Amino acid sequence: MSTALTIYILLPLITITCFLQVQSQLQLTHPLEVNALRSVRTSLQDPFNNLRNWNNRGDPCTSNWTGVLCFNTTATDGYLHVRELQLLNMNLSGTLSPELARFSYLQILDFMWNKISGSIPKEVANITSLELLLLNGNQLTGPLPEELGFLPNLDRIQIDQNHISGPLPKSFALLNKTKHFHMNNNSISGQIPAEFSRLPSLVHLLLDNNNLSGFLPPELYRMPNLLILQLDNNHFDGTIPTTYNNMSKLLKLSLRNCSLQGPIPDLSTIANLGYVDLSWNQLNGSIPSNRLSDDVTTIDLSNNKLTGPIPTNFSGLSRLQRLSLDNNSLIGSVPSTIWQNRTFNATERLLLDFQDNMLSNISGSLEHPANVTIRLQGNPLCVVSSRLNITQFCVPQNGSVDTVGNSTISSTICLSQSCPEDYEYAPESPVPCFCAAPLTVGYRLKSPGFSSFPPYKSMFETYLTSGLHLEIYQLHIVSFQWEEGPRLKMHLKLFPKFNNSTNEFNNSEVRRIRSMFTGWTIPDSNIFGPYELLNFILSGPYKNVVLDFPKSGMSKGAVAGIVLGCIASSATLAAIITILILRRHMKKHSAPSRKRLMSKIPIKIDGVKAFTFEEMALATNNFDNSSQVGQGGYGKVYKGILADGTVVAIKRALEGSLQGEREFLTEIELLSRLHHRNLVSLIGYCDVDDEQMLVYEFMPNGTLRDHLSVKSKEPLSSAMRLRIALSSAKGILYLHTEADPPIFHRDIKASNILLDSKFTAKVADFGLSRLAPVPDFEGTVPGHVSTVVKGTPGYLDPEYFLTHKLTDRSDVYSLGVVFLELLTGMHPISHGKNIVREVNTAYQSGMIFSVIDGRMGSYPSECIEKFVNLAIRCCRDETDSRPSMAEVVRELENIWVMMPESDTTPSESFVTDATKSSTPPSSSSAMEAPFISASEVSGSDLVSGVIPTIAPR
Structure with a gap:
C-alpha cells in the first residue's frame, strides 16, 4: 500500500513539472522585451500592416514576429532575448519608443528608409550591447542625445538623411569601438569637437551637407585609422589645417563648398590618398608642386582663387580619371604630358577641365587619345583656337566622366527558347x-x-x-x-x-x-x-519567402523529446522507489532466487560461442575494477582477454537490473546473422544461473559521443566526422536492404556508434531492434511496424512517437540527429534545448556556420553546408520528407568526393567504384588506414562504448 501511495503522489508531481517545462519552452522571450515590442508597435504607424503579427498572442522569438531576430539560445536567466530589430523600408511612421531601452541584449537596431519622426530617445543609450544604430532615411528631428556617447560596443551610427539639429555631442569622443560616423544630410550645427581626435577606431567621418561652422580642428590628424573625411557643404572658418598632411591612412579628403580660405596644404605625404575635392571654396595661392599618390583618381580644385601655373606633377598619374581646375586664375601653359604619359584601356577615361582660367598655350603635342576629354573654354588660348588647332577643346562642355x-x-542565341x-x-x-x-x-x-x-x-x-x-x-x-x-x-x-x-x-x-x-x-x-x-x-x-527570420518554436520532435524524457524520469523514479521498498521487504522475508523463478530460455545459435562464467571471470581478472571500461544502468562493461588472446568487450548485467530475456535473446539472434564491417560483431554470450553477459569485439576508441565531448583530448577533424557519418550510414543501409529479413535498429545514437583502433565507425546495440514488415498474403509489404515506443529522447522520430508506426525513416531521423551532433558537438537535448530546433533556426537565418563545432578546426564550407542540408532533411518531422538510407549514403559519398585533397589524404579516401552500391569496401580498402593510431590513445580513452540493452528505454 505504501509503495502504491508513494508512486501515486510522485508521478503527478513529475507530470506537472513536465507540463511546466513544455510550457516554458513555448514562451521563451523575456517578458520585459515582449512588453517593449508592444510599446514599440504602439508608437508606430503601420499603413501597410507590415507588423500585423505583432498583435497576436504568440511569442516574439518563437512566432516569427516581423523583423524580430532572437538569439538561438537562452541566456543565463533562462529566456531568449531579441538580438536584432530589422524594420527597414516598411513605410513606418510615428516615433521611436523609449521602451527600446528594454532590449538589453540588442545588437542591431535598424529602422532605415521609413518615415519616422520625433527625436532619438536618449534611452537607446541603455542598450549597452548595441553595435549598429541604423536610423538613416527618416524624418527624425531634435538634437543627438549626449547619452549615445556611452554605448561601449557601438560599431556604426547611421543617422544620415534626417533633420537632426543641434551640435555634435562631445561625448561621442568616448565611442572607442565606433568605426563609422554617417551623419550627413542633416542640420547639425556648431563646431566639430576637437575631442573627436581621440577616436581610435573611426574610419569614416561623413558630416557633409550640415550646418557645421567654426574652425576645422587641427587635432583630427591624430585619428590613427581615419580613411574618409567628408565634410562638404558646411560653413567653416579659416584654412585647411596643415596638420592634415599627417593623416597617414587617409584615402579621401572631401571639403567641397566649406567656405575655406588660404593655401592648399601639401598632401603629397599621404601615401595612399586617392580622392581630393577642395572645390567651391576661396582657396588661394599656387597649386603645390609635389607629386600626389599614384593611387589618386580624382583631383577637384575648381571654383577657387588659385593662381600660378599648372604644375607638371599631374603627369604620369596612371589612375587619374578627373582633374578639375576650372574657374580659377591659373596662367601659363597646359602641360600635354598629363595625357601623353598615359596608357589607356578600353574602359578608362580622363577628364581635364581647365575652363575659365588665364591659360595662354599648350606645351608639347596636341595629339590625345579618344579616351581623353579636354575643356579649355574661357581661356585666352581659345581666342586663337583655330590657329592652334584646338577648336574642339573650346566649345561649351559639361557633365562628368560618366553619369x-x-x-x-544579349539573348540572340537564346531566341529559340523562352524563360x-x-x-x-x-x-x-x-x-x-x-x-x-x-x-x-x-x-x-x-x-x-x-x-x-x-x-x-x-x-x-x-x-x-x-x-x-x-x-x-x-x-x-x-x-x-x-x-x-x-x-x-x-x-x-x-x-x-x-x-x-x-x-x-x-x-x-x-x-x-x-x-x-x-x-x-x-x-x-x-x-x-x-x-x-x-x-x-x-x-x-x-514573394512568399519569410525574411523575418526562422521560427524557433518547438517542433513535434522537441516536444516529443521533452515529454518522453519526463515519462522516462517518472518511470525511473518510480522503479527506484519500488526497488528500494522491495529490498527492505526482502530483508525480512526469504525469497526464491532468480535462478529458481526465471524460466530459462535455452540458447544454441550457430557461429556464436556460449561461454562459461569461469571463462568470463578469467578474462576479466575476476571482473576487477581495473578491467572496467564503461558503465550504464544495465550494468558494467569490461575489457577482457580470452584464452586465445582475443581482446573483447564483455557487457555484464547487474543482478536485479531490468534486462529482459527477450532483448538479450534478440540481440544474440540478430547479431549472429549480421556480418558487415560497420556493425559491431558479437563473439559470444554467457547465460548461466543469475548471470547474463554479451561478448563483443573490442572497440578501443570507445563511442562517438566520447569524442564529441568537450573533454575529448583529440577532437575529430571534418574529414573524420564525415567518414564516421558515411560508415554509420552504410551499416544502417545494410540493415535496411541486405539483412534477411531487413531490420529497423530503433535506437541509433552517438553512444551506439563505436570506433575501432582505426576510427572506423560501427553501429552497436540491437536489443531494441525489430524485424522489418514481411509481405502479407497478397505479397504487399506494409510500410511500417506497429509497436510500443522505445528509444532515446532526442533521437526519437516524432512521427513514431505520436503514431507508434516504426519505419525505416525512423532510423533515418535518429541518424540525422547523430549527423547534427557530428556537425555541432551538441547533445540532442541539453538544458531544454533541442538540437534539431537549434540547427534549423541557425540554418534558416543564414547563420549555420555559427553553430558548427569549432573543435573540428578548418573545414571546406561547401562540403559542410551540404552535410548540414542532408542532416536537416533527415530530421524533418514528416516521415515522407526524409531521404531513404540509400539516398543518405549516396549523398555522403558525393560530399566525400568533394572534400579537398588536404582534408582527405589518399590514405583516408575510400569512395571507390565499390562504394557506388550499398556493398561495403573490402577489408583491404583504403578506409582501413587510421586517422589516429591506437597507440596514440591513452588508457583512460580505451572505453568500449558497448551500449545498454538490459534496461528498457
Whole structure:
C-alpha cells in the first residue's frame, strides 16, 4: 500500500513539472522585451500592416514576429532575448519608443528608409550591447542625445538623411569601438569637437551637407585609422589645417563648398590618398608642386582663387580619371604630358577641365587619345583656337566622366527558347541561356573613391561576390547612376548557381544574402568606400519567402523529446522507489532466487560461442575494477582477454537490473546473422544461473559521443566526422536492404556508434531492434511496424512517437540527429534545448556556420553546408520528407568526393567504384588506414562504448 501511495503522489508531481517545462519552452522571450515590442508597435504607424503579427498572442522569438531576430539560445536567466530589430523600408511612421531601452541584449537596431519622426530617445543609450544604430532615411528631428556617447560596443551610427539639429555631442569622443560616423544630410550645427581626435577606431567621418561652422580642428590628424573625411557643404572658418598632411591612412579628403580660405596644404605625404575635392571654396595661392599618390583618381580644385601655373606633377598619374581646375586664375601653359604619359584601356577615361582660367598655350603635342576629354573654354588660348588647332577643346562642355550606365542582355542565341514567367536569362552564366529567378537589390556606394565606374566594374564584381560568398557570374549590374554627393546608385540582380536544380535560391540563401547586407558583414573596401542597402525586392518565386527570420518554436520532435524524457524520469523514479521498498521487504522475508523463478530460455545459435562464467571471470581478472571500461544502468562493461588472446568487450548485467530475456535473446539472434564491417560483431554470450553477459569485439576508441565531448583530448577533424557519418550510414543501409529479413535498429545514437583502433565507425546495440514488415498474403509489404515506443529522447522520430508506426525513416531521423551532433558537438537535448530546433533556426537565418563545432578546426564550407542540408532533411518531422538510407549514403559519398585533397589524404579516401552500391569496401580498402593510431590513445580513452540493452528505454 505504501509503495502504491508513494508512486501515486510522485508521478503527478513529475507530470506537472513536465507540463511546466513544455510550457516554458513555448514562451521563451523575456517578458520585459515582449512588453517593449508592444510599446514599440504602439508608437508606430503601420499603413501597410507590415507588423500585423505583432498583435497576436504568440511569442516574439518563437512566432516569427516581423523583423524580430532572437538569439538561438537562452541566456543565463533562462529566456531568449531579441538580438536584432530589422524594420527597414516598411513605410513606418510615428516615433521611436523609449521602451527600446528594454532590449538589453540588442545588437542591431535598424529602422532605415521609413518615415519616422520625433527625436532619438536618449534611452537607446541603455542598450549597452548595441553595435549598429541604423536610423538613416527618416524624418527624425531634435538634437543627438549626449547619452549615445556611452554605448561601449557601438560599431556604426547611421543617422544620415534626417533633420537632426543641434551640435555634435562631445561625448561621442568616448565611442572607442565606433568605426563609422554617417551623419550627413542633416542640420547639425556648431563646431566639430576637437575631442573627436581621440577616436581610435573611426574610419569614416561623413558630416557633409550640415550646418557645421567654426574652425576645422587641427587635432583630427591624430585619428590613427581615419580613411574618409567628408565634410562638404558646411560653413567653416579659416584654412585647411596643415596638420592634415599627417593623416597617414587617409584615402579621401572631401571639403567641397566649406567656405575655406588660404593655401592648399601639401598632401603629397599621404601615401595612399586617392580622392581630393577642395572645390567651391576661396582657396588661394599656387597649386603645390609635389607629386600626389599614384593611387589618386580624382583631383577637384575648381571654383577657387588659385593662381600660378599648372604644375607638371599631374603627369604620369596612371589612375587619374578627373582633374578639375576650372574657374580659377591659373596662367601659363597646359602641360600635354598629363595625357601623353598615359596608357589607356578600353574602359578608362580622363577628364581635364581647365575652363575659365588665364591659360595662354599648350606645351608639347596636341595629339590625345579618344579616351581623353579636354575643356579649355574661357581661356585666352581659345581666342586663337583655330590657329592652334584646338577648336574642339573650346566649345561649351559639361557633365562628368560618366553619369549613367546600363548593361544590356544579349539573348540572340537564346531566341529559340523562352524563360518561364518570373525567370530570366542569367547574363553572366557560364551555361548559355540559363533561366533563373534573380534577387533584385538596390545598392548605393556612399563615398566612392573614383569618378568613373567602368574601369572598376570588374573589381567591384569581384569585391561584392566574394564578400557575399557567391560566384562572379551570379552578379549582374543592371544599371548605375551617379547622384548628388557624389554617390553611386546601382540596380543589381543576383542569380542562383547554374547547377541549382530549381534555378532559384532557397529560403536560407535568401536570408543569408540579405543578412550580409543588413548586418554590414561584407568587408569594407578602400576604393568603394561605405555602402548602403536601398531595397531588397522579392518577387516571383520569392514573394512568399519569410525574411523575418526562422521560427524557433518547438517542433513535434522537441516536444516529443521533452515529454518522453519526463515519462522516462517518472518511470525511473518510480522503479527506484519500488526497488528500494522491495529490498527492505526482502530483508525480512526469504525469497526464491532468480535462478529458481526465471524460466530459462535455452540458447544454441550457430557461429556464436556460449561461454562459461569461469571463462568470463578469467578474462576479466575476476571482473576487477581495473578491467572496467564503461558503465550504464544495465550494468558494467569490461575489457577482457580470452584464452586465445582475443581482446573483447564483455557487457555484464547487474543482478536485479531490468534486462529482459527477450532483448538479450534478440540481440544474440540478430547479431549472429549480421556480418558487415560497420556493425559491431558479437563473439559470444554467457547465460548461466543469475548471470547474463554479451561478448563483443573490442572497440578501443570507445563511442562517438566520447569524442564529441568537450573533454575529448583529440577532437575529430571534418574529414573524420564525415567518414564516421558515411560508415554509420552504410551499416544502417545494410540493415535496411541486405539483412534477411531487413531490420529497423530503433535506437541509433552517438553512444551506439563505436570506433575501432582505426576510427572506423560501427553501429552497436540491437536489443531494441525489430524485424522489418514481411509481405502479407497478397505479397504487399506494409510500410511500417506497429509497436510500443522505445528509444532515446532526442533521437526519437516524432512521427513514431505520436503514431507508434516504426519505419525505416525512423532510423533515418535518429541518424540525422547523430549527423547534427557530428556537425555541432551538441547533445540532442541539453538544458531544454533541442538540437534539431537549434540547427534549423541557425540554418534558416543564414547563420549555420555559427553553430558548427569549432573543435573540428578548418573545414571546406561547401562540403559542410551540404552535410548540414542532408542532416536537416533527415530530421524533418514528416516521415515522407526524409531521404531513404540509400539516398543518405549516396549523398555522403558525393560530399566525400568533394572534400579537398588536404582534408582527405589518399590514405583516408575510400569512395571507390565499390562504394557506388550499398556493398561495403573490402577489408583491404583504403578506409582501413587510421586517422589516429591506437597507440596514440591513452588508457583512460580505451572505453568500449558497448551500449545498454538490459534496461528498457
